[in-house]
Amino acid sequence: MAQCNIFEVWEDYKSSLLGFIKKRITDQDDAKDVLQEVLLKSYQYCSNGKDVMYLKSWLYKVTQNAIIDYYKKNNKRDALDFEIEEDEQERSVLGEASDYIKVLLKLIPEEYAQPLYLYDIEGNDQKKIAEQLQLTLPNTKSRIQRARVKLKEKFLECCVVSFGETGEMISFDIKSECTLLKNERASIENSKK
Structure with missing residues (x-):
């Protein structure tokens, strides 16, 4: 304490x-x-x-x-x-964090970012992604998993994150040196006005 x-x-x-x-x-x-x-x-x-x-x-x-x-x-x-229950707060924080995912995807290698984008953002199934990118299904699955790891690393590099006692993300704030996300936050806030 x-x-x-x-x-x-x-x-x-x-x-x-x-x-x-x-x-x-x-x-x-x-x-x-x-x-x-x-x-x-x-x-x-x-x-x-x-x-x-x-x-x-x-x-x-x-x-x-x-x-x-x-x-x-x-x-x-x-x-x-x-x-306001704890899980609602967590959903709110995760929703806010997800606003920055597309921006953070630009910071990881394209070979990982593209399959993750197609899977998690566009909702395509992995088999379709494998065909589209001319990869094997195991290779596609591997790239998606690696992309998630790299994306998490970038998120933690760019943000100060607080976790609850059970490991859930309670809140986050963008570090001042992460200009890419600071600019995205300003853009999001301006679009809400």
Whole structure:
């Protein structure tokens, strides 16, 4: 366990937390207000000298509670029915991560990227991919598996990833030196406006 200093880590997490909030609160100003509540609550907790074992998952829990408080305070009854469960949070994080898969595929050799793209993104079966790329079926399967390993390596090179106690991805944020994904994130955020 480490003593938390929220101001040391806030810049690393605030954009992913804001994205998490915006998926649940559509009003941009309200979403930013909830983010400020998260900062305030986190600061109040940490300023008492308390320790946090899994900082990122703890921040998401504080954020989840702040969203629920927002709906309670605004008497939005139907929205209160949405208890954000851990698996929903995981799906949300995986969905956000999948936005970057096509970009990351450009960073691995074409001989691996192409079969993986055809299989996982386009949904083709492996036999059809083998025929299309003039490969044997075992070779195609091997390339898909190797591509997944290489893709995971690139993802971990470009992102700071937090995993839960059972190994599931809780959250991720793009490292500042990974300009390719930073540009993709900006493009995604601009398209949502």
